[in-house]
Amino acid sequence: MQLSPDSIIYWQSGPWKINSTILTTWALIFFLTLSSKLIARKMSAGIERSRWQNLLEIIVSNIEKQIVDVGLSEPRKYLGFLGTIFLFIATASVCTIIPGYETPTGSLSTTTALALCVFFAVPFFGINEIGLSSYLRSYMRPTFIMLPFNIISEVSRTLALAIRLFGNMMSGTLIIAILVSVTPLLFPIIMRALGLLTGMVQAYIFTVLAAVYIAAATRVIKPQPPLIPIKKENI
Amino acid sequence: MSSSTIIAVVSILIAGISTSFGAIGPALAEGRAVAAALQSLAQQPDASTTITRTLFVGLAMIESTAIYCLVVSMILIFANPFWNHFIAENIGK
Numbered sequence: 001m002q003l004s005p006d007s008i009i010y011w012q013s014g015p016w017k018i019n020s021t022i023l024t025t026w027a028l029i030f031f032l033t034l035s036s037k038l039i040a041r042k043m044s045a046g047i048e049r050s051r052w053q054n055l056l057e058i059i060v061s062n063i064e065k066q067i068v069d070v071g072l073s074e075p076r077k078y079l080g081f082l083g084t085i086f087l088f089i090a091t092a093s094v095c096t097i098i099p100g101y102e103t104p105t106g107s108l109s110t111t112t113a114l115a116l117c118v119f120f121a122v123p124f125f126g127i128n129e130i131g132l133s134s135y136l137r138s139y140m141r142p143t144f145i146m147l148p149f150n151i152i153s154e155v156s157r158t159l160a161l162a163i164r165l166f167g168n169m170m171s172g173t174l175i176i177a178i179l180v181s182v183t184p185l186l187f188p189i190i191m192r193a194l195g196l197l198t199g200m201v202q203a204y205i206f207t208v209l210a211a212v213y214i215a216a217a218t219r220v221i222k223p224q225p226p227l228i229p230i231k232k233e234n235i
Numbered sequence: 236m237s238s239s240t241i242i243a244v245v246s247i248l249i250a251g252i253s254t255s256f257g258a259i260g261p262a263l264a265e266g267r268a269v270a271a272a273l274q275s276l277a278q279q280p281d282a283s284t285t286i287t288r289t290l291f292v293g294l295a296m297i298e299s300t301a302i303y304c305l306v307v308s309m310i311l312i313f314a315n316p317f318w319n320h321f322i323a324e325n326i327g328k
Contacts, residue, residue, distance in 0.1 A: 167302030
């Protein structure tokens with residue numbers, strides 16, 4: 001039994017391999033880029049618009065709304081990054097209804113790559129927004145003692161992002177593989193439907209967590225006003 | 236008992252134990268979280284979107300601890316590094 005789609009190898013020459021993960025990732029990238037290009041080619045600003053443009057507008061405006069809800073007041077800046085992550089993970093998990101398809105997010109390498117993107121995007125957006133010195137100073141909040149813990153949390157949350165997505169996707173595939181050998185008639189279909197739901201929820205959570213991390217890094221923290229001593233004789 | 240048997244027995248036992256114990260905590264925690272969310276939904280139906288979103292994110296965070304245990308036990312059963320090392324050593328002899 002294979003644990004990840006990495007072990008399905010289609011082509012190999014020396015150390016260079018093309019496995020199922022790479023191939024499906026390429027196919028997804030191609031599909032997403034081509035479909036959005038095709039829809040965006042004949043966009044109209046008037047009332048007459050195509051169905052596909054409506055679909056795209058619904059997706060984009062909803063992602064924007066979610067980003068605003070998380071606490072980033074200018075969603076357009078982050079839409080490219082967060083929206084791409086969401087669409088990729090969501091499409092990767094929805095495509096599991098295609099027979100013979102193995103979701104690339106069920107491989108630890110894909111999820112690690114996505115988590116690393118978040119890991120590097122957080123300081124990038126943070127420095128862009130509040131400047132290098134105040135971003136670096138945010139690691140020393142609330143006190144200097146918290147510096148190592150803040151750095152550890154930076155690394156561990158990246159690990160958690162990668163493992164969470166991988167674990168959810170892998171366990172869905174694995175449960176179906178086990179169920180097919182035990183009760184092959186109806187039950188795997190129900191689990192597949194549950195897997196679709198889990199995939200969408202995980203895509204949403206990955207995006208929201210990335211947005212939360214970016215929001216935490218770009219937040220301008222005002223210096224606290226000095227405490228005003230209360231005069232006792234006035235009370 | 237040879238070392239491969241010991242590795243196999245320990246791996247299987249620990250895989251089962253880690254999954255079962257790893258499921259207890261998140262199950263209790265998720266139950267509490269959902270109960271609290273339902274209560275606040277009943278009290279403030281207007282805030283349902285915020286509560287639901289926070290609930291989903293929180294549930295995923297809680298569930299990820301169970302997922303870690305699952306990943307550990309899956310590694311122990313299907314991709315055990317000690318087992319692989321021992322098998323490779325035995326073949327080398």
